[in-house]
Amino acid sequence: MARKKLDEIRPEDDASARRTPMREFSRSLPMSLLRAREAVMRQFRPSLRNHGLTEQQWRILRALTAGDEIEVTELARVAFLLGPSLSRILRDLEARALIERRAAENDARRAVVSISAKGLKLIEAVAPTSEVIYAAITKRYGARKLAELQEMLGALEATLAGMGSAGEAEVEAED
Amino acid sequence: MARKKLDEIRPEDDASARRTPMREFSRSLPMSLLRAREAVMRQFRPSLRNHGLTEQQWRILRALTAGDEIEVTELARVAFLLGPSLSRILRDLEARALIERRAAENDARRAVVSISAKGLKLIEAVAPTSEVIYAAITKRYGARKLAELQEMLGALEATLAGMGSAGEAEVEAED
DNA sequence: GGGAGATGATTAACATGTTAAGTGAATTCC
DNA sequence: GGAATTCACTTAACATGTTAATCATCTCCC
Numbered sequence: 001m002a003r004k005k006l007d008e009i010r011p012e013d014d015a016s017a018r019r020t021p022m023r024e025f026s027r028s029l030p031m032s033l034l035r036a037r038e039a040v041m042r043q044f045r046p047s048l049r050n051h052g053l054t055e056q057q058w059r060i061l062r063a064l065t066a067g068d069e070i071e072v073t074e075l076a077r078v079a080f081l082l083g084p085s086l087s088r089i090l091r092d093l094e095a096r097a098l099i100e101r102r103a104a105e106n107d108a109r110r111a112v113v114s115i116s117a118k119g120l121k122l123i124e125a126v127a128p129t130s131e132v133i134y135a136a137i138t139k140r141y142g143a144r145k146l147a148e149l150q151e152m153l154g155a156l157e158a159t160l161a162g163m164g165s166a167g168e169a170e171v172e173a174e175d
Numbered sequence: 176m177a178r179k180k181l182d183e184i185r186p187e188d189d190a191s192a193r194r195t196p197m198r199e200f201s202r203s204l205p206m207s208l209l210r211a212r213e214a215v216m217r218q219f220r221p222s223l224r225n226h227g228l229t230e231q232q233w234r235i236l237r238a239l240t241a242g243d244e245i246e247v248t249e250l251a252r253v254a255f256l257l258g259p260s261l262s263r264i265l266r267d268l269e270a271r272a273l274i275e276r277r278a279a280e281n282d283a284r285r286a287v288v289s290i291s292a293k294g295l296k297l298i299e300a301v302a303p304t305s306e307v308i309y310a311a312i313t314k315r316y317g318a319r320k321l322a323e324l325q326e327m328l329g330a331l332e333a334t335l336a337g338m339g340s341a342g343e344a345e346v347e348a349e350d
Numbered sequence: 351g352g353g354a355g356a357t358g359a360t361t362a363a364c365a366t367g368t369t370a371a372g373t374g375a376a377t378t379c380c
Numbered sequence: 381g382g383a384a385t386t387c388a389c390t391t392a393a394c395a396t397g398t399t400a401a402t403c404a405t406c407t408c409c410c
Contacts, residue, residue, distance in 0.1 A: 110388060141334045154207065283406085
């Protein structure tokens with residue numbers, strides 16, 4: 001049922017004998033976002049690497065500097081990491097003594113994490129370089145344009161937040 | 176030396192006793208791009224999953240429908256995958272008989288890949304759903320706004336392409 | 351034409367993304 | 381007040397991202 005309906009929107013597919021046209025692949029939104037993000041991260045990664053940090057580890061440490069303590073779940077939300085990834089990284093960062101962890105007061109399930117003095121020192125060593133890079137990007141792209149881009153990205157995120165994934169109907173049809 | 180110069184741009188850091196302020200973390204460009212892309216992919220992933228494909232496998236198959244044959248290096252560029260990732264995925268896709276691979280005519284180093292009939296069939300089963308999702312996103316976000324966003328993303332990419340990563344200076348300083 | 355270097359692809363090793371399952375602790379609800 | 385459920389976090393398993401190393405070919409140049 002869902003199949004039939006979906007098939008209706010498929011463009012004629014005999015034009016090129018064995019191709020499903022679709023949008024030209026490299027211009028799809030996911031690819032545009034992926035390439036843009038990679039172009040940005042390519043600027044930051046070398047500096048992080050010089051300090052022995054991955055992008056995700058940096059995100060976590062950066063998020064921890066925003067408050068004294070934070071629960072793991074909240075940290076996952078802020079650093080935009082899935083639970084399993086966060087678990088592994090926290091284990092490693094704790095082993096490197098860059099963070100500290102303790103149980104929450106009223107709930108033994110929850111863990112509370114904070115950055116250590118050593119972690120702060122590392123952050124302070126990396127942050128200046130990151131700021132320089134960020135400033136260079138802002139200057140070359142244009143501060144106003146950058147702000148506009150970020151607003152459009154936020155709007156996209158907000159737009160999609162209210163969209164249940166359309167692929168779900170298909171699952172039901174196949175059950 | 177690099178340290179001293181970089182330190183100059185660090186804002187006063189005694190305001191909060193133990194924080195390096197920087198830009199509010201969640202509003203950084205990399206995070207904005209990451210969240211936006213994730214919001215988009217969240218729409219597509221369930222459908223791909225229902226067909227036994229990951230996002231990257233889909234990218235490869237999609238890229239292969241654009242031409243009869245393509246060299247592995249060119250495929251990596253188009254699908255925006257690093258060589259090692261592509262190597263692994265091609266091995267799996269070949270094992271599943273979704274693609275075919277042969278050596279190039281004049282250069283035994285190069286491999287040439289093409290999509291199989293089975294792969295094409297799979298693409299044709301997935302594409303309609305993807306189109307529906309893409310159309311829904313376009314409609315809700317606005318076609319004009321979406322085009323503008325993609326143009327700005329492309330411009331960002333182009334801007335950064337000409338930027339050697341700033342972290343490199345730091346390496347030299349530490350050698 | 352043969353050896354040094356360049357090139358295309360793969361493999362290795364480690365870190366993360368992603369989904370599912372597991373574990374222990376709190377909540378609910380009867 | 382205890383069984384069932386929910387919740388926070390972790391583990392497990394597999395796929396990919398990332399960098400370095402390897403391997404086979406190819407090119408160039410003497």
